[in-house]
Amino acid sequence: MPHKLKNTDLYIQPHSGVTFVKTVNLSLFLLTSAHFIVSAFVDIHRVMFNYLFSLSIVLSLILGGFFFTMLHHATKSKWSVVVRRISESFTSLVPFGVLLILPLLVGIPHLYEWSNAQHLSHDVALQSKSHYLNIPFFAIRSLSYMLILWFLYIKVIKPSYEQDYTENIQTTAHLWKWSCIGLFLFGLTVQFLSFDWLMSLSPHWFSTIFGVYVFSGCVVGGLSAMILVIALLRYFGYMAMVTEHHLHDLGKLLFGLNVFWAYIAFSQYMLIWYGNMPEETVFFIVRQTGEWKNFSLILPIGHFVIPFLFLISRSVKRNIILLSFGAFWLLLMHCADLFWLIMPNFSKEKVPFGSLEIGAFVWGLSLFLFAALSKLQKNALVPIRDPHLADSINFHQ
Amino acid sequence: MFKLKPKTPFKQIHPHSGIAAQFGEPNHLLDAVKRLKKEGLNEIEVFTPYPVHGIDAILEEKRSKIPWVSFIAGFVGLLVALLMQWWMSGVDYRLNIGGKPFFSGPAFVPIMFEVAVLFSALATFVVVWGACGLPKFSSVFEKDHRALRSTNDEFLVYCDRSDHRFDAARIEEILKNSEAFDIRVVGEL
Secondary structure (H helix, E strand, O other): OOOOOOHHHHOOOOOOHHHHHHHHHHHHHHHHHHHHHHHHOOOHHHHHHHHHHHHHHHHHHHHHHHHHHHHHHHOOOOOOHHHHHHHHHHHHHHHHHHHHHHHHHHOHHHHOHHHOHHHHHOOHHHHHHOOOOOHHHHHHHHHHHHHHHHHHHHHHHHHHHHHHHHOOOHHHHHHHHHHHHHHHHHHHHHHHHHHHHOHHHOOOOOOOOHHHHHHHHHHHHHHHHHHHHHHHHHHOOOOOOOOHHHHHHHHHHHHHHHHHHHHHHHHHHHHHHHHOOHHHHHHHHHHOOOOHHHHHHHHHHHHHHHHHHHHOOHHHHOOHHHHHHHHHHHHHHHHHHHHHHHHHHOOOOOOOOOHHHHHHHHHHHHHHHHHHHHHHHHOOOOOOOOOOHHHHHOOOO | OOOOOOOOOOOOOOOOEEEEEEEOOHHHHHHHHHHHHHOOOOOEEEEOOOOOOOHHHHOOOOOOOHHHHHHHHHHHHHHHHHHHHHHHHHHHOOOOOOOOOOOOHHHHHHHHHHHHHHHHHHHHHHHHHHHOOOOOOOOOOOOOHHHHHHHOOOEEEEEEOOOOOOOHHHHHHHHHHOOOEEEEEEEOO
């Protein structure tokens, strides 16, 4: 039964509840930003680590949105056309990417051991890595990741929005071509980005699978956020064309990629555990001592076992309330995963948990949600000139 | 004429006979099945070259229980592999491997995963065969070559005479009214 699309379904109305949610998120963002700035005078070290944590949340969801969009184009998918604007809206912060990483570049001396010349002078292992891990090269790399993402944004996100007005069918072929190239660039970017920003926090440690681990977390987080944004829009009466069939497919992707995350996480753990070499085990030893020991247990149980058993059922994936509960849980777990990757480098014994950590969490999610909803409000909620839109609306399993 | 017969539990394995009809369009098929259902017929089989949307709801097909078998078999496989390795490495034949504990979980996980997959796959295979009544040595369509078209470009509806509401004349009338062709009696009489 083809839906009759009305203009009021396609565009978020200015006086809808979405505007209220945006305002709340903007206020939360400004409040936590102020908290960051004030705290920076007290404990700049801790603020920098928390900033890296919140930046990782925002960036991982951006990357998740990028991945879904490019995967959609590269595989010429039809079912996902109606949800594509959601994942596209996630990337709306990319033009501000350079601004977002400026505090990170300022904070290099507080975050990264390898940047400390005094420390470097009696550490032979770090001296041999200093050709790669030095401040100018790190800054150049960090900026170039943002420029690559910006380039991808221009090539695979912008034309899709322009197609609404130009009605040019060639755009679809253009998006396909650049998504295939883009996925390649994206893979390299995620790999090196996670090496530089997260893995070099403990510069002696190395793991070649680390980039894949971060990538799988990004996709889980991105898909969870997509489902939650859809649920939010549905609550305010939009996105009626997203049926249980679309939700089922999104749920299956979320379930599958969460299992993929567990597979990668366990592969990394088991090889390091088996090899038992000091330069590799240091990563897990820090996370298995003191208070981090209990925190580490959250990941296998909360990020894998519970969502695995919860999302395995077909009826859960087809019910928007249950599915968004699962997505909310996994988004929390994704943030806990990032926290677990970053924070042990700040405090080895105790799990730091205070207003600053909660603030960092809120900062990341509120900035992200504000940006995504703003982008969604400016354009049609579905790509109205996409040649496969009708296929997607009438999608049936 | 057909006689009323009690419902036989192995009707799929030992089919008797009934009325079959061909359709050229899936919506004609849906229409006919809807009407047959309205008559109170329950022993309806439908053969289509591809999944026809909405047919499950009309036939009142319940969700398959096979996923539960796969899940439980997988879980049993997980436990069996754990138990097996606990016995082998932890109790019966202890070997010192890299100074690790005899019972060390991380090393067991890959095998637990593999055995879970194996159990799950084998159990699903066997249960699917059972549910489909395979191997099938006889069929009502054995001598009916027209039925083969339902794997290509036609749709087939079959009403078994074991149905207690089976009325050949009425069924024929319904099928004719919903643009069926080649309405025929199939199977042994």
